[in-house]
Amino acid sequence: MSIPPPADPQQPEDPFRAPQSQPQGPSCSPAPPPPGAAYPPPGGPGPGPYGAPAPYQPWAQGYTPFNRRPAVNxxxxxxxxxxxxxxxxxxxxxxxxxxxxxxxxxxxxxxxxxxxxxxxxxxxxxxxxxxxxxxxASDAWAGFKEGFRDGSVTALQQGDCFDVPGGGKNFDDYVDYVDEVPCSRRHDAEVFAVVPLDQSAYPGRSGVWEIGDDKCSELSAAYAMDPWAVPENVEVSYLWPTSDSWEYGDHEITCVFTSGSEADALTGSLRADATTLDADQMLFLATMAKVDDVLAEEPEDLAEDDLKVNQEWARDMQGRMAAEAEVLRARTWPSAVQGSVDALIEDMGDAAAEWGKAAGARGVDSFYEHYDTAYGYVDGDTTVEVRKALGLATTPPYGGGFGGGSGGGDSGDSEDRLDV
Structure with missing residues (x-):
């Protein structure tokens, strides 16, 4: 029989062992724990010193890989x-x-x-x-662009009429949005041409203005072929892109007719081209326009300052007047128009003869004598009669023919009536 060793003062007393004062016989299993003592968990750690169970360590959530969900791709x-x-x-x-x-x-x-x-x-x-x-897809994209551009100056096309919001018509200032209106009602402006700018980079404000001045003045006569039908207060202006709008795709100049007075407005369309005129009207206006083009080239120097230059111009007038008279003669006109056209052709022949005499004059006085006579035929009574027969405007915007003028002083009037 063996005697158990005395309790070690450094070790805690085993609560599962029987007191020494009541020794028991040898046993193969430890004594049951006293009431209130916790049983070791199933599958828990092995026994501690002298058969006592080791302290229980629970599983920690953060330390097991089996509790982590896979990542989302x-x-x-x-x-x-x-x-x-x-x-x-x-x-x-x-x-x-x-x-x-x-x-x-x-x-x-x-x-x-x-x-x-x-x-x-x-x-x-x-x-x-x-x-x-x-x-x-292309139709939808076109509709989207139209909706996006609605009201923008970049949406304006030839023949459109519009008002400037706020009632301002000073196109020297930048205009980005407009209100389109029917041309039959009062409006601030009418578009007669859209000039695309082919430059890869913004040409600068002065460059844009230079292009606008040249192109819009040149294209105005192609849209309003009848200068007699253009009111005196109408002026040529244009809408232009800025460096900022250029970045957003605004690469065009919009040429417009507008009233020269802030208090006035336009009423009705000024369009007079192939879309509104018949073939006879077109031919007559084109013929007269060529004569007007040479008239507008009259030298700035008076004959007394430079007789030779004025005589050269008179020679050009003689040739142009004779050539356009032949154009009118070669066409077969309606019977209601033919008689008035024949009278105009005769006047144009007489005018060509006077321009020729002015070109060959030996002095300034002789030049002005034939000059005044020749100018008396320009837009005279026979021209008015042809216009009446063709259904065109019959009131010259400058007040009548040029007869009775005193030399080159009347040339300014001819240029003014062309500056529509």
């Missing part, structure tokens, strides 16, 4: 976003396929998102193919 998220937005459908479809491959290989989550994104992208791609083949 980022490519699947991108595929879903592109599929829902229908943006770059081909890219969304490719990303969906890539996401499915990565999810299977890495064990990641996001398979439903990848499938949904791929399906939506495939549908979007199919719709794009159908719309492009049927022209629906």
């Amino acid at each position: 980022g490519v699947a998220i991108a595929a879903l976003v592109l599929g829902v937005m229908c943006f770059l459908p081909a890219v969304g479809l490719v990303l969906g396929v890539i996401a499915l491959v990565q999810i299977r290989r890495r064990g990641e989550r996001g398979r439903p998102m990848a499938i949904t994104g791929a399906v939506l992208s495939a549908l979007g791609l199919a719709l794009w193919v159908v719309s492009l083949s049927t022209g629906v």
Whole structure:
């Protein structure tokens, strides 16, 4: 029989052992714990010193890999976003396929998102193919641009009439938005030409103004072919791009007719071209316009200052007057018009003869004598009769013919009536 060793003062007393004062026989199992003592958990740690169980350590949530969920595949998220937005459908479809491959290989989550994104992208791609083949996409894009440009000066086209918000008509200031109105009602301006600017970079404000001055003045006569039908208060102006609007695609100059008075407004269209005139009217106006072009080239120096230059111009007038008279003679006119045209042709022949005599004059006095006589035929009574027969305006904007003038002083009037 063995005697247990005495208790070690450095070791805690084992609560599961029987007191020494009541020794028991040898046993193969430890004594049951006293009431209130905790049993070691099943499968817990092994016994401590002298058969006592070791302190129980619970499992910690953060330390086991079996409690962490797999990550969501980022490519699947991108595929879903592109599929829902229908943006770059081909890219969304490719990303969906890539996401499915990565999810299977890495064990990641996001398979439903990848499938949904791929399906939506495939549908979007199919719709794009159908719309492009049927022209629906181009029509929709055109409608979008029209809606975006509505009210902007970049939406104005030849023949449009508009008001400037606020009632201002000072086109020296930049105008970006306008209110389109029917030309039949009162309006601030009418578009007669749109000039595209081909420069790759903004030409600067002075460069834009230079182009506008040249092009708009040149194109005004092509839109309003009958200068007699243009009121005296009408002026040529234009809307121009700034450096800021240039960056947003505003690369054109819009030429307009506007009233020269802030208190006045335009009423009715000034358009007189192939869209509003018949063939006889067009031919007559084109013939008279060529005569007016040479009239507008009259030298600034008077004959007493430079007789030779004025005589050269008179020679040009003789040739132009004779040539245009032949154009009128070669055409077969309606019976209601033919008689007045014949009278005008005769006057033009007489005027050409006087211009020729002015070109060959031996002195300034003789030059002015024939000059005044020749100018008396310009836009005279026979011209008015032809206009009446053709249904054109019959009141000259400058008040009548040039007969009785005193040399080159009347040339300014001819230039004013052309500056519409």
